[in-house]
Amino acid sequence: MVGQKSFGENIGVVVNSALLSVVYFAGVGVTSIVAKIGGKKFLEKDLDESGKSYWSDLSLGKKQIREYYRQF
Amino acid sequence: MLDVMDESNKGLVGEFWSYLRVRKKWWLTPIIVMILLVGIFIIFGQSSALSPFIYSLF
Amino acid sequence: MGSKYVLGVSCFYHDASAALLKDEVVVAAAEEERFTRKKHDASFPVNAIKYCLGSQSININDVDYIGFYEKPFLKFERILYQHIDSFPKSYKTFVSALPSWFSEKLRVVKMFKKKLNCKKPILFIEHHLAHAASTFLVSPFKEAAILTVDGVGEWTTTAYGFGKENEINLIKEIKFPHSLGLLYSTITAYLGFSVNNSEYKVMGLSPYGNMDRKTNPYYDKLKQVIDIKQDGSYRLDMSYFVYHYKDRMPSQKLCNLLGGPVEKRGVDMTQRHKDIAAALQMITEEVITKILKHIHSETKMDDLVIAGGVALNSVYNGKILRNTPFEKIWIQPNASDGGTSIGVASYIYHTLLRHKRSYKFDNAYLGPSFSTDEVKSFLDKNSIRYDTFKDEKDLIEKTSSLLFEDKVIGWFQKGMEWGPRALGARSILSNPLNPKMQEILNAKVKHREKFRPFAPVVCAEDAKVYFDCDDPLPEPVDYMLMVYSIKEKWRNKIPSVTHVDGSGRLQTIRRNQNRQYYDLIKAFGKKSGIPILINTSFNIRGEPIVCTPYDAYKCMMGTGIDYLVIDKFIVKRDNNLQHAWDSEKYTND
Numbered sequence: 094m095v096g097q098k099s100f101g102e103n104i105g106v107v108v109n110s111a112l113l114s115v116v117y118f119a120g121v122g123v124t125s126i127v128a129k130i131g132g133k134k135f136l137e138k139d140l141d142e143s144g145k146s147y148w149s150d151l152s153l154g155k156k157q158i159r160e161y162y163r164q165f
Numbered sequence: 166m167l168d169v170m171d172e173s174n175k176g177l178v179g180e181f182w183s184y185l186r187v188r189k190k191w192w193l194t195p196i197i198v199m200i201l202l203v204g205i206f207i208i209f210g211q212s213s214a215l216s217p218f219i220y221s222l223f
Numbered sequence: 224m225g226s227k228y229v230l231g232v233s234c235f236y237h238d239a240s241a242a243l244l245k246d247e248v249v250v251a252a253a254e255e256e257r258f259t260r261k262k263h264d265a266s267f268p269v270n271a272i273k274y275c276l277g278s279q280s281i282n283i284n285d286v287d288y289i290g291f292y293e294k295p296f297l298k299f300e301r302i303l304y305q306h307i308d309s310f311p312k313s314y315k316t317f318v319s320a321l322p323s324w325f326s327e328k329l330r331v332v333k334m335f336k337k338k339l340n341c342k343k344p345i346l347f348i349e350h351h352l353a354h355a356a357s358t359f360l361v362s363p364f365k366e367a368a369i370l371t372v373d374g375v376g377e378w379t380t381t382a383y384g385f386g387k388e389n390e391i392n393l394i395k396e397i398k399f400p401h402s403l404g405l406l407y408s409t410i411t412a413y414l415g416f417s418v419n420n421s422e423y424k425v426m427g428l429s430p431y432g433n434m435d436r437k438t439n440p441y442y443d444k445l446k447q448v449i450d451i452k453q454d455g456s457y458r459l460d461m462s463y464f465v466y467h468y469k470d471r472m473p474s475q476k477l478c479n480l481l482g483g484p485v486e487k488r489g490v491d492m493t494q495r496h497k498d499i500a501a502a503l504q505m506i507t508e509e510v511i512t513k514i515l516k517h518i519h520s521e522t523k524m525d526d527l528v529i530a531g532g533v534a535l536n537s538v539y540n541g542k543i544l545r546n547t548p549f550e551k552i553w554i555q556p557n558a559s560d561g562g563t564s565i566g567v568a569s570y571i572y573h574t575l576l577r578h579k580r581s582y583k584f585d586n587a588y589l590g591p592s593f594s595t596d597e598v599k600s601f602l603d604k605n606s607i608r609y610d611t612f613k614d615e616k617d618l619i620e621k622t623s624s625l626l627f628e629d630k631v632i633g634w635f636q637k638g639m640e641w642g643p644r645a646l647g648a649r650s651i652l653s654n655p656l657n658p659k660m661q662e663i664l665n666a667k668v669k670h671r672e673k674f675r676p677f678a679p680v681v682c683a684e685d686a687k688v689y690f691d692c693d694d695p696l697p698e699p700v701d702y703m704l705m706v707y708s709i710k711e712k713w714r715n716k717i718p719s720v721t722h723v724d725g726s727g728r729l730q731t732i733r734r735n736q737n738r739q740y741y742d743l744i745k746a747f748g749k750k751s752g753i754p755i756l757i758n759t760s761f762n763i764r765g766e767p768i769v770c771t772p773y774d775a776y777k778c779m780m781g782t783g784i785d786y787l788v789i790d791k792f793i794v795k796r797d798n799n800l801q802h803a804w805d806s807e808k809y810t811n812d
Binding site (some may be wrong): 109110113114116117118121122124125126128134135136137138140141142143145146147148149150151152153154157158161162163164165 | 251290294295296297300303304305306307308310311314317318321322329331344345346348349351352379382384390391392393394395396397398399400401448452453454456457458459461467571574575576
Binding site (some may be wrong): 172173174177180181182184188190196200204208214216217218219220221222223 | 236237265296300302303305307316320321322325326329330332344366374375404405408412417418419420466467468470471488770
């Protein structure tokens with residue numbers, strides 16, 4: 094049983110890795126390259142030594158209840 | 166149409182679709198479509214075990 | 224109109240938990256780890272939810288509203304951004320972490336259906352809003368400034384704003400990858416401790432280091448890693464970190480800066496390690512002090528509530544009222560992610576459904592409790608030898624005598640505690656006057672690092688006698704969330720609860736919260752002259768705090784606890800040696 098289970102798990106890992114590799118290189122990779130050429134940034138990593146503040150506006154407060162049924 | 170939302174949850178595809186529209190993240194469409202397609206074939210494992218070396222970020 | 228039930232749920236990242244509101248009152252709340260016995264279990268909290276529902280004899284479809292502690296798609300967006308940003312370096316984490324999104328993290332609604340046969344829709348509340356609600360909406364304050372600091376939610380890592388009556392506004396934020404919580408976790412990992420678990424050990428190590436900014440060499444070094452503005456806002460220099468794309472936290476550059484590779488687990492801590500911990504603690508305190516001063520000047524409010532993992536930094540919490548203009552502070556005992564289930568439920572009830580607030584959190588015993596009959600039947604069924612106390616007076620008298628004779632007592636009463644600390648329902652108690660007690664407890668049960676002292680518990684009205692605490696005594700002290708100095712003249716009298724810098728992470732207890740526990744401390748005080756006990760969590764090393772009578776008995780028999788006082792019964796370990804085992808052989812901390 095243990096052997097079978099780990100065999101099944103291994104198959105899972107191989108299949109998932111193959112599928113996700115395609116997504117990673119074709120989806121994430123292409124988007125990343127196109128975006129970098131276009132100069133779009135995804136994580137705001139730069140430091141601003143001379144700036145006064147890193148706070149950014151959030152304004153997270155009450156919305157209508159139906160907005161909370163969605164996952165974003 | 167955009168704001169018509171009743172008091173229920175959408176399915177995964179519907180939810181992604183309204184996410185792309187409402188947040189205007191059109192350029193994520195190729196990745197999301199691929200993820201949804203691939204998702205059908207992914208073999209579900211247990212949630213990734215907690216690693217002591219990293220805060221669970223992913 | 225009958226009562227309204229609201230269920231809040233938190234899971235998939237850190238401590239999974241569930242909390243149930245009956246109208247505005249939190250009637251049940253627990254973390255999943257206590258049921259599955261897996262420390263920090265993050266899986267969908269079926270057991271915790273079932274416990275909450277069972278405590279009110281209702282089922283999931285009787286609940287009026289169900290809330291989840293974050294917006295999964297926004298977190299997923301952040302993760303996609305991380306991968307797009309760091310392509311192709313993040314390949315490994317992409318392939319290893321993405322399947323869990325398909326199976327559960329994007330399927331929250333389905334999870335409820337599948338595991339609980341739930342037909343209700345789910346409400347999704349932003350993570351930091353859930354944190355803010357978890358503290359403000361159950362606080363004693365009508366209005367207060369709010370600060371939330373954790374590792375990361377969807378995008379936010381630090382946020383502040385204010386709460387008024389039943390509404391919350393978070394007005395400013397700092398976003399991922401810049402995170403004070405993740406800086407703390409990175410150094411925790413660097414020192415060879417487990418992330419998400421042992422940050423408090425780094426905090427406990429810091430007083431052994433050099434707490435002087437001018438002479439601690441690592442203070443200046445760590446300052447290079449973070450750019451702190453006058454208003455407390457900050458960013459990290461990401462070249463020192465790899466957590467945004469790898470399954471590790473510090474980069475090679477950070478290792479070079481701190482003068483060595485990442486430590487292996489369990490290495491002995493040298494002065495260098497201690498100084499690094501001290502430098503980190505000083506910088507954390509500096510950032511939060513600046514933020515709090517800024518928040519005070521922006522909100523002009525005198526009361527403060529905080530939440531998020533960083534709010535468990537009890538060493539700093541004890542300094543907040545002295546270092547900032549705030550006059551009062553409140554923190555919910557489960558301040559980190561586990562506590563957001565209370566936040567979600569309260570947010571739905573008060574803010575979304577517009578109910579006025581009159582409830583104030585003051586009972587942390589929200590977990591499973593067991594009746595006298597249940598306990599007795601457990602003991603009888605397993606042929607455990609025990610004695611029965613005549614009455615409560617007898618229980619208090621005999622137990623306090625045993626404690627005075629330096630016996631180690633497993634104390635099991637009331638409902639299990641909510642949050643990471645044992646507060647006198649699932650506690651191990653012992654005599655703090657014995658200078659050997661730290662050693663004894665470590666040898667018998669806890670096997671802790673030598674640098675970590677145990678925590679004292681004292682009745683609220685006696686706290687001022689022994690500790691230099693704020694006056695009036697802030698309520699978070701009831702939940703061991705604030706460290707204070709022990710008064711000089713008492714330090715050598717209670718050595719096993721005195722930290723190297725003379726501080727103690729005390730719990731204060733009021734009689735209305737837990738009468739037996741309170742009376743026991745007083746009775747011990749009559750015998751010893753000092754009404755203080757050692758209170759440490761009732762668990763086997765590396766395991767969650769015990770939940771059931773079975774867990775408690777098993778823990779006693781696997782460790783060196785001398786007696787288990789459970790309900791009105793007392794079980795002596797030596798009388799039941801047929802069940803003895805050695806938990807240390809199986810521990811994994």
